[in-house]
Amino acid sequence: MSIQGDKPTTIKEIAKKLKISPSTVSRALNDHPSIGLVTTMRVKKVAEELNYEPNQTAIFFKQRKTFTIGVLLPSLSEPFFSSAISEIENVSNDRKYTVIMGQSLDDAEREERILKTFKSHRVDGVLMSVGKNTTNLEFLEKLENSGTPIVFFDCVPDIPKINKVESDLATGMNEAIDAFVARGHAKIALINGPQLLPASEERKNSFLSALKRNGLDYDEKYIVNTDLTTEGNEAAMEKLYALPERPTAVVSFNDFVTLDVMKAARNRGLVLNHDIHFISYANYPLWKYMENPPMGCIEQFPGNQAKKAAEILFEKINNPDLAPQQIVFKSRLIM
């Protein structure tokens, strides 16, 4: 119930109380070697008493360094990004850095606005995964020549000389097709995302090459697309179901799609893991609890990706002349 005012203590007040100069207080507080032990102790004692806490806003301002990084992701609620955030917070916390966050919700305008905010906050670096609808990459240039290091991960722009950490979707796809083939499947389908999405493009290409690698023919009817809505997912499954030569094995775009299509398959009377088999690009292992989970899933290690990206960012912050880092994490089939 103290009538403790709202104004935080400053070094000046400590100085006045001790009848010494503010600079001495400053140095004492920072354990500057030139200050006598007694003085240092006296200063610290009074600082404690007065509940002194350094005003970081002043320090940030003066030092032109904020010990803060900005993290900009498409979404903060998706499990993939949650694991990422968690790792980023850990790495940052270890290094005494603070994290400010924003979600673009795949809105390019919002994305740019948040980036601007980060910049005006003078963050020491930016970690970001680009939204699906971002086409204009000017902001990048602006950021870069403002000297703020930036590291992309997961969804990265296709530009040379930037720092990025991404996932190689092909390795997991290869393993998936191999696994299907090893079990005797020949009619293998792909339920892909929206056609214009780079992530879809990549899945398609690696799907085709994995088929080829296994000596299988490609039938274009076996690639269907979904707009990632539940309706779209179900429609995609319907298309496959309607085929005269129904596929017995399916690789699907991601968890959410897989959940929908598996349900749709069940509703059509197909017996999971008997009539039809699924492998999903997956973000988290919830499958183990299901009675009929997908046959396998392709793990992209969002936590690891984010962690690595954060580490690169901190390297860059401490050594701006570092050459651009480009890391690729292999995706892996988990069964």
Add this chain to the structure above:
Amino acid sequence: MSIQGDKPTTIKEIAKKLKISPSTVSRALNDHPSIGLVTTMRVKKVAEELNYEPNQTAIFFKQRKTFTIGVLLPSLSEPFFSSAISEIENVSNDRKYTVIMGQSLDDAEREERILKTFKSHRVDGVLMSVGKNTTNLEFLEKLENSGTPIVFFDCVPDIPKINKVESDLATGMNEAIDAFVARGHAKIALINGPQLLPASEERKNSFLSALKRNGLDYDEKYIVNTDLTTEGNEAAMEKLYALPERPTAVVSFNDFVTLDVMKAARNRGLVLNHDIHFISYANYPLWKYMENPPMGCIEQFPGNQAKKAAEILFEKINNPDLAPQQIVFKSRLIM
């Protein structure tokens, strides 16, 4: 490829270029009415050219206001908190506020350290859900009389006169027991969390009163505890399984527990939704995809809670004299 230096443009440079004073530039940039239209336009044009962006660190420093709130949660990767974060980011973004984040991981020391960081960043307010192991609430006092408004949500300290948004677990529990009873169940068990957890205490109490309300006897063997590890969860299920009068209906602490115990039940040969029925305190609706989901789940609306908490915080920030707000969200059974 411009040799654009690393130093951001300041109003001084704009002033020099235009041969006017920095104050005029400042006023022009802020659309101050006393500045002539022509001057204002000229200033804005040059600012644009020079890629001027206000240095918030300087503004924060001067204004003693950071337009930043700190959000401290036990975990950033749990779905419950992810939805919360997402809503908080939305509300903050709407109000032009920035969010800095930290996760305590239920470590009281880390929690306090992060809070200290928030404070030294001079955040305008704090939003927090208290960790499981936090016993010492001194930090709260310190924060409060430093004038920083703080709003708790989900896991809130049991103290009067603070701002909090919490969930009433009893309403959902009542509906759950009613639903079980309506379906003829009499042997109803509770798989609860660690005994010392307030959340467990609350579940237990509402379980007991819901039983009573339905004229059912309470058998202490029907309440088992888990430490929330997979092993603990399985052990809890085993205890129930071993009972001579096995329960036919179970309310379980949360999603993760439910997943484990349902699996354990299946492994014991019990047929879900026939031999044994589950209702779970649930954070997100993934159940609809399962072949044998729980009979129902008790939704706590983390997104709504967080949104309301954020709104209260912003009210507090704008009007510090506002009386403490205490909101309770009723939990609801979803079937």
Add this chain to the structure above:
DNA sequence: TTGTACGCGTTATCAC
């Protein structure tokens, strides 16, 4: 070992 003086970028206050 300690004090003095200055500057970081911005805005409020006062003067013209």
Add this chain to the structure above:
DNA sequence: GTGATAACGCGTACAA
């Protein structure tokens, strides 16, 4: 309508 000046809290080069 515009300019000069001070101030926010801190760190540090320079002086003593």
